[in-house]
Amino acid sequence: MDFSIKTIDAKSTFNAIKTGCVVVGVYENKKLSAAAANLDKQGQIAAALKAGDITGKPGTTLLLRAVGGIAAERVLLVGLGEEAATVADKAFSLAVQVVARTLAGLGASDVVLALPGVKDRDTAWAIRTAVLAFRESIFRADGLKSKKEASVSNVKKVAFAVAAAEGAAAKNALVQSEALANGMDLTKELGNLPPNICTPTYLASTARKLATTYKMGVEILDRKQLQALKMGSFLSVSNGTVEPPKFIVLKHMGGKAKDAPTVLVGKGITFDSGGISLKPGAGMDEMKYDMGGAASVLGTMRAVGEMKLKLNVIAVIPACENMPSGSATRPGDIVTSMSGQTIEILNTDAEGRLILCDALTYVERFKPAAVVDVATLTGACVTALGHHNSGLFTRYDDAHDKLANELLAAGKQTGDTAWRMPIEEAYNEQLKSNFADMANIGGPAGGAVTAACFLERFTKKYTWAHLDIAGTAWKSGPAKGSTGRPVPLLTTFLINRAA
Structure with missing residues (x-):
């Protein structure tokens, strides 16, 4: 599994990101994260929340296909709990663990994670937590079995969307996270x-x-x-x-x-x-x-x-x-x-x-x-x-x-x-x-x-x-x-x- 950093500047819009799946967060009060709102040019994401298709509770997910006005093939919504300026670390950890497991069963080979910041944690913490969650999801202990278990993950590439100003620090954090x-x-x-x-x-x-x-x-x-x-x-x-x-x-x-x-x-x-x-x-x-x-x-x-x-x-x-x-x-x-x-x-x-x-x-x-x-x-x-x-x-x-x-x-x-x-x-x-x-x-x-x-x-x-x-x-x-x-x-x- 290859990891990379995708820098997003102030003028960038998530709807132009071409990928098999883009992952964004939603909250319990039916509010969208900034990245989700940026994607929701035609109101389909907001409509899904309003209809109760996803509650926004930590770890809940909803997959949307053919979202209008975006380049991504799929949008995966993940619940982050109560709306706040930053997400609770436990909610973020649960979210990336669930995302890693959910994506393993999808056909997308490349993914972009566009999740909000975490309370009292830096970008390096968020990247490390996500990398470890994805690596744990593909770890296998069947090396000595005569018949190996079928691989359940189609994801080959995972990119982390970060602000351009944090790009250098994020790349250093990614190197350390993969080594860890x-x-x-x-x-x-x-x-x-x-x-x-x-x-x-x-x-x-x-x-x-x-x-x-x-x-x-x-x-x-x-x-x-x-x-x-x-x-x-x-x-x-x-x-x-x-x-x-x-x-x-x-x-x-x-x-x-x-x-x-x-x-x-x-x-x-x-x-x-x-x-x-x-x-x-x-x-x-x-x-x-x-x-x-x-x-x-x-x-x-x-x-x-x-x-x-x-x-x-x-x-x-x-x-x-x-x-x-x-x-x-x-x-x-x-x-x-x-x-x-x-x-x-x-x-x-x-x-x-x-x-x-x-x-x-x-x-x-x-x-x-x-x-x-x-x-x-x-x-x-x-x-x-x-x-x-x-x-x-x-x-x-x-x-x-x-x-x-x-x-x-x-x-x-x-x-x-x-x-x-x-x-x-x-x-x-x-x-x-x-x-x-x-x-x-x-x-x-x-x-x-x-x-x-x-x-x-x-x-x-x-x-x-x-x-x-x-x-x-x-x-x-x-x-x-x-x-x-x-x-x-x-x-x-x-x-x-x-x-």
Whole structure:
């Protein structure tokens, strides 16, 4: 699907636009948007509203053909809610989602969107929202089916009508939006792949391809190198599997040579059986999504590389499987992390923090400006926040508050929202061990918080935040699949930093 910007100057009229379909908005009080009024030279659109053929409620649509006096073959009316100077963002988001689905069933191969501005949002937001809606409408997860599902979209070209004065900004927003959509697609594709294909080696291969395509630096560390680095915590998780662990480092050095990098750390458990602390069988197939952090970091790196972002960004991904076997780590084992801190493993199903803690120690060598780790870490975060917000954890001081606010703002910009959760010394009491420096679990109470407190012990030398995406990285049930989150949050966070 090709996207473009169509600039409209003050003298332009929409009735001269030659296209398979032009999309315009209408309101609940039977009023036309400015673009709809411009098209309605013979009163057919106003007549349709007056007759009640479309209510104007958000997301309602009406297709008109052979509208007199215009060059477009079709006019698609979409409801935008109550009339106002600008449209509510929720109404706009719903409108473009419905438009994308509706157009998929029409014969028009090219479309022009001429929708009004959005309240408290800029043109870039509107373009990004529309691009993601259209790309989501054509995303398919049937790559491994012997018989592919028939394509339901005839739309090949989508143009956004914007004022001439906003043309340059709109074109830049479109470039970023398409890069973001491509990054999300990569994240969804990786997440949806079965664990017998998407192994740690496969993730490493994906990183290498990104490095080649976007001229990034890449380094893949294997077991012997990890042993030399004394990553005993990470390696303990991989003890029970025949799949070799991989430690992936991918570098996009788009900023100044001396600028400290922003580091993204992604949890890459390509399948999580729970290890000896075996998970229940029901729903265990969804544990292929336990590499959602790694997938989102790789998707973000693709977006960053494609838009040639002028920022130094390093991705670090510890990747392995967590499987039960005679060689698997046992509950009660004590391991030594790369930092030298010892960990009593009370539950082998709390493995994500065991691989992340060594990665968080490793990144000290980069002297980072900030580190954000991303992980499908705890079911407790799903219980706390559901599937709407990712959990955001960080320390409380000026530097960490600033980082938290940057991430929260990026989430609000994109609708890929996060909610700040506490990290307090009181929770560390739950991680005490009689035999090691700490236990790897702190009991069921505040499980997402104690997991974050565990990670925080390995991040004292830099500014750090943790995103728990267990509730947002994938959907269960009939809509089962990877969501592509939090690529929008992470990418926008980096774009804002570069700016």
